Each structure stands twice: as structure tokens, then as C-alpha cells.
Amino acid sequence: MRIFETPLYPYERSPDQDAAAPARHPVVVVGAGPAGLAAAVDLARRDIPVVLLDENDRVSYGSRAICFAKRALEILDRLGCGDEITGDGVTWSRGRVFFRDRRIYEFDLLAEEGHRRPAFINLQQYRLEELLVRRLRDLQSEGRPVELRGGSRVTKVEPAADSVLLTVETPEGPYRLEAEWVVACDGAGSTVRRELGLEFVGQVFEDNFLIADVTMKADFPTERWFWFDPPFNRGQSALLHKQPEGLWRIDLQLGPDVDREEEQRPENVVPRLRQMLGDDVEFELEWISVYTFQCARIDRFRHGRVLFAGDAAHQVSPFGARGANSGIQDVDNLVWKLERVLRGRSPDSLLDSYDAERVPAADENILNSTRSTDFISPKSETSRLFRDAVLNLAETQPMARPLVNSGRLSLPHVVLDSPLQSPDADGLPGRTRPGSPAVDAPVDDGWLLARLGDRFQLLAVGIDVPDDEPGLEVVGLPARRHPLLDERYLGGAPGALYLLRPDQHVAARFTDYDPERIAAALRRASAQETDDS
Amino acid sequence: MTRLRTEPNIPDGDGFYEELLELHQGRSKEESDSINARLILLLANHIGDREVLREAMKAAADTGL
Numbered sequence: 001m002r003i004f005e006t007p008l009y010p011y012e013r014s015p016d017q018d019a020a021a022p023a024r025h026p027v028v029v030v031g032a033g034p035a036g037l038a039a040a041v042d043l044a045r046r047d048i049p050v051v052l053l054d055e056n057d058r059v060s061y062g063s064r065a066i067c068f069a070k071r072a073l074e075i076l077d078r079l080g081c082g083d084e085i086t087g088d089g090v091t092w093s094r095g096r097v098f099f100r101d102r103r104i105y106e107f108d109l110l111a112e113e114g115h116r117r118p119a120f121i122n123l124q125q126y127r128l129e130e131l132l133v134r135r136l137r138d139l140q141s142e143g144r145p146v147e148l149r150g151g152s153r154v155t156k157v158e159p160a161a162d163s164v165l166l167t168v169e170t171p172e173g174p175y176r177l178e179a180e181w182v183v184a185c186d187g188a189g190s191t192v193r194r195e196l197g198l199e200f201v202g203q204v205f206e207d208n209f210l211i212a213d214v215t216m217k218a219d220f221p222t223e224r225w226f227w228f229d230p231p232f233n234r235g236q237s238a239l240l241h242k243q244p245e246g247l248w249r250i251d252l253q254l255g256p257d258v259d260r261e262e263e264q265r266p267e268n269v270v271p272r273l274r275q276m277l278g279d280d281v282e283f284e285l286e287w288i289s290v291y292t293f294q295c296a297r298i299d300r301f302r303h304g305r306v307l308f309a310g311d312a313a314h315q316v317s318p319f320g321a322r323g324a325n326s327g328i329q330d331v332d333n334l335v336w337k338l339e340r341v342l343r344g345r346s347p348d349s350l351l352d353s354y355d356a357e358r359v360p361a362a363d364e365n366i367l368n369s370t371r372s373t374d375f376i377s378p379k380s381e382t383s384r385l386f387r388d389a390v391l392n393l394a395e396t397q398p399m400a401r402p403l404v405n406s407g408r409l410s411l412p413h414v415v416l417d418s419p420l421q422s423p424d425a426d427g428l429p430g431r432t433r434p435g436s437p438a439v440d441a442p443v444d445d446g447w448l449l450a451r452l453g454d455r456f457q458l459l460a461v462g463i464d465v466p467d468d469e470p471g472l473e474v475v476g477l478p479a480r481r482h483p484l485l486d487e488r489y490l491g492g493a494p495g496a497l498y499l500l501r502p503d504q505h506v507a508a509r510f511t512d513y514d515p516e517r518i519a520a521a522l523r524r525a526s527a528q529e530t531d532d533s
Numbered sequence: 534m535t536r537l538r539t540e541p542n543i544p545d546g547d548g549f550y551e552e553l554l555e556l557h558q559g560r561s562k563e564e565s566d567s568i569n570a571r572l573i574l575l576l577a578n579h580i581g582d583r584e585v586l587r588e589a590m591k592a593a594a595d596t597g598l
Contacts, residue, residue: 385566385567385570386570386573386574388567388570389567389570389571389573389574390574392567392571393571393574393575397575399574399575399578400574400578403574
């Protein structure tokens, strides 16, 4: 039995189902996809009791997310499963672009050196989910307070004064739960969102896409191939992408108004794939599905005690791998805030910053994926004219290649004006300015991000700082020993101090040591600052 | 502050205009449209200044019909 057919967390009766009154839990996470699993793992690591509900009892089926970008891998490192996930993935950097019957150019995305993790890996979503479930089980066996309840479908969500009542349907009938906080990770068709009557606002794209996963019998280069208007799929596009275990992802744009059933028949798919891959390539179909998508989000991601993350909060087109990657980043932003609020260390207004920081990130992702979609699938005669002009030029004119948009790699969102940030110091490198995730760099025999934890910390490079900063862990490193660290954190400065949040984002930075200003920045970064006087 | 040059700037304007027409001589509407699109992209890349390009797009749209 293959992994996506294996019940990993079959339904079991919970004592909550026999309780006289709804059992109260600090956090209930709805949905065990990438975002929900990451949320549960992060909460459990922080010893926050969490119940994760999933209507299913196994990992996702079929072709879903495939490409995981560096920031997501770094977050998974923090969650304790980055090695397994990165190790199982395929890395690639070369690609080819075809237009009609011609190969117009090739590219090599040379990754910047000095990072523990590659720019991205390809890995089946079900494999990522499986590894996250395994991590969750390990935490459970260490005695961390996490429960994964399969076969448990949320059907009703009722916000109350200081909690949320959830009705959960199970094979043995419904029961109710009381959650202090609900993290809704129940996907694009979110029940929680519907129950709260929240609108998903945006653009629906009418194009259908067929995804097929195939196993190749022979060697095929580890490259990403993208076709615009190819002979085997006239007027449409196609994508070929490698996954681990000899599996390849094929994406064929079908256009609007197609007979989905008819398109999915192997006798219709196979000849097309043969044309695409060449007659001498032997392959086997794993599965085929047809999907459509929309680029949309809800107005706010925090609605009282319900926090939306991942596709439940926002949906993007698949171009640019921004779905699962942004869901994992949502969770990274949210969980430490939830922990502080639950422990009474910060007021619940800290959670408003989740909204303030992740809504612009979602908008950036929607913008990028909409632009890719408009390039791949031009909506008017004129947009097709320019699209084709770009592709024609790209064959001989390097100037046109950056305009070819078959998906833009997901890069972490830099928060430009978060309420948690302090004004920047002068003269330090732009890429580590407040609002950026800490940039990795080689440090001694290891990596900077591995040195950073998941609490508030002060990264001191070339500046001596007493070890007893209240509420802060100090990570001290010398200047002028690690060239890439200097380049990324000092620029020309002799030393610098970085206040890093528990999600390893820069909240403030300074070029000299002033405990007062550090304390003020910390209060601000944890929403404890109520006045500026 | 406008940066798009709107004073005459092409030496031998009549000669340039003739070359532009020659480029399209004997071509179908479809071919001409494609050439124009490529020409816009090449020139835009050469200019490279987003503000100038924005002003040119606006001037083109605001003039005429």
C-alpha cells in the first residue's frame, strides 16, 4: 500500500466525545495539510497543548504542491524536520523554455552560495505531510501535548465571548469542543471560513489544467521544461517538472470549457504525452487530475479568536509555488504570537500583527501569481501579441528573457511597515533590514540559522553585549571571521546588533549597544508598548 | 517633473519616418503588429527608465482619439 493510501491517523474515540460539557482546549487547529501540520508541530514544540482535527486520516492524494522554497525549508529546520524533508527532495537549477516547435533558450539558476538550504526543492506534498506527521508523532512520544484526530470533520463554528465552539462530525457521531483559539488551515474550500460567513474575494481563472504524474523508465534530465503554445497542446502551455523517485509532474493547460471527464481519459492523455516527451521515452501514468484555480483572499486573517492560515486564508495560482510555501510562512509568523498571548506575556493585540504582516504577503503572492497567469494564458489579442513578441525575442535577445514569466520563485515577504518593527539603523545591508527573515550564512563549522533559536534573541556581531539581557538570548559572534556573515549583517560597519523575533525575523538593529533602545524595541516587537512617551 | 523628451530629438525625421514605413511595407497586419510589439519591447529595454516609460505610455494613451 502506498503512503497516500495508508491511514496514518485513523479515527479513534476521544474522551472529549463522552464529556458532559464541551472540553476546553487552548488551541484547535483545523486541517492537517502542510500549514495545519506545521502549526501543530510548532505549537507542540512550544509545549502549547494542541488538538489537530482532520476530516481525513491520511496524507493528501494526488498531485498538489511540489516545489518548496528555501524560506519554507528554513522554517522546517526550526521545526526539527528540515534535514529529512530537504534530503528527500530533488534539487534542480537548469531549465528549458520552448515556444511552438522551437527550444528558445536554456537557463541555469545559479544559487547564491553560503546558505544551508537550496533555493528550492521538488517534493511531493504527500511526502512533506508524511514527514510532518512523523515529526508530530516524535513530539508526541517525547510527551509533548499534541493530538491528531483523524476522521474528525468540523461542521459548525460558533464564536463565543472568550472561546469558539466547534462541532466535530465523526464516524461515531458529532461532539462539541471549546477552543480558546482556532487556527483554520482547512484549505481553499475552508468550512471554518464559510461558517463565519467570510467572503473569498478575488479573481477566478476559467482555464482548466490537467496534471499527470508519470514515472519515466529511462534517464531524463533533471530540468524544468516549459512550453508556450507547443504543437502537442496548441494555444496552451505545458510544464514538466521532476519529483523524487523517478516521478515527473506534467501540467497541461486545457483552456476554458472543456469536458473534464473526457480530458482525463488515458487514451486522450497518453498520445499527447508521447508527443511531448518524444516517441522513444517510455513512461507510466501514476494519476491524472483536472483543476481550476482562483487568486483570492479573505479581508482579514484574524477574526476574533479564529486565525486563518494557508489556502483557507488565501489562494493563488500554482505558478511560482506560492501556496504551501506561504502557508508554512503564515504559521511561522503566527505560532510564536499565539504562544505569547496564551502565556500572558503579550496582549492579544499581538495577534493583530499577524494580520498586518501576512495580508501584504498574501497580496504579494497573489500579484506575482496573477502576473504569471496573465503571461502564460493571455486574456486578450493584444496581451497575446506582446507575450509572443517577448518569446520570439527571447530566442536571440537576452533582454527579453527576464520578461518570460512561467512562474516566479517564491521569495520570503519582507514586511515593510509592521507595528512590531523599530526604525532601521543607518549603514547596514539592505537585505537584513527590519522586516526581513534572518539571512543564513556559514558560521564556523555550521550555519547561522541553526545557531538561532525560536525565542527573542539578540544577534551580536562584533559588539560585546552582557549575557543577561532581560527576555533575550544573546548569540554573540566575532566580526571579520566569517566573510559572508559580515557581508550580510555588517556591510561596512565594524559591528551590529540584531533583535530577532522567535520566527527569526529582524525586528530592529543597531550599530552600538544601548540597553534602553534594545528594551524598547523588544517591547514593541512583542506588542507590549502601549505608549511612546 | 516630466522626464520624457517631447521636443524633437531625431536627426533627419523624414528619413526615420520613411524607414519606419519601409519596415512595414508589403506585410500583413498580423506581421506588422508583431513587429511593432517587438519594437516596443526592444526600445523600452533600451530606455530602461520606468518613469520615462510610464510617461510615454500615458502620452500615447492620452493623445489622439
